[in-house]
Amino acid sequence: MPETEEPQAPAAPEQTSPPEQPEEPEEQADQPGTESHDDPASIDVVVNKARPLEPADYYPADLRSPNVTTGPGGAGAQLRAAAAGAAEEMFAAAAAEGVSMTIVSGFRSYDTQVSTYQHWVNVNGKAGADEVSARPGYSEHQTGLALDIGDSSGACNLSACFADTAAGSWAAQNAHRFGFVVRYQPGQQDVTGYSPEPWHLRFIGKADAADMYNSGAKALETYYGLPAAPDYL
């Protein structure tokens, strides 16, 4: 740095104790209870019907395609780098135990969600669409931290019976070891706003995922102490 741009040293304060420094939020981002649940770029972000992404058209900076088997609709699926690496670990561990797993959906942009949601409105009407699909700007898939998994047959992909497949059962018991949680569990619709989706996994990091699993909390809202979000405000 040129000398002319060196910052001026502040005048020595009269006080004998050091001045109080405000805490930098970034320094505490990894400590429980101080996560940045509002920041769409945070691993700890919580998106639900009461917590839209801000900005609504947020687009992750570090997307890549994980090197895993793709199922119907999953070709070219992308996740943020940390989630992609964790997915590769998880799929490999499942395969090593004889469980085949596919990715059928990953990141979805705001514009894609416009089309997806409109499709369900056309099929089910708005109230019906709201039970199964997020409105644009409210989808966890837009964070790049969520993926939908399937199994090799695909017969139960994106269906309730996926919970009973080898892949669904394995994920429910093991996903937390790789930093993922089953985001929409049975009996949690009043908290998460969604009917059960045993295929939808959300990356929150290994420490939090294991802690949530062991705590018995069945919704991210419960685990992070955030209000239930049964419906749009």
Ligand SMILES: [Zn+2]
């Ligand atoms: Zn999903």
